[in-house]
Amino acid sequence: LENAYDIQKPQKGLILHTDLGTQYTSQEFQTLLANYNINPSFSKKGCPYDNACMESFHAILKKEEVYRTKYSSFEEANLALFQYIEGFYNRKRIHSSIGYKTPQAIEDLATKVA
Secondary structure, X not given: OHHHHHHHOOOOOOEEEEOXXXXXXXXXXXXXXXXXXXXXXXXXXXXXXXXXXXXXXXXXXXXXXXXXXXXXXXXXXXXXXXXXXXXXHOOOOOEHHHOOEOHHHHHHHHXXXX
């Protein structure tokens, strides 16, 4: 979150929507959100449809990377996931839900418009 905030420099009023995982509901994370003036939003318990985009992302991540690779260490897995997300998923993999463009292309377009 800290890296994303520093890079993106979001406007006030940002809403961060997550599921009810303990990493998001912890006091430490909630304090971090408050320090950044980020408003938390949570899915309803037992309702994955409230967080369908992230559920879809995790399914794709598992199918295209995690289940195809045997990692020998946490560090190796961490690096591989970072490379998949930043090097492939965001920059090369087109997404039908955003007009067969990459997330990076959409972000670049939004940055130009703003």
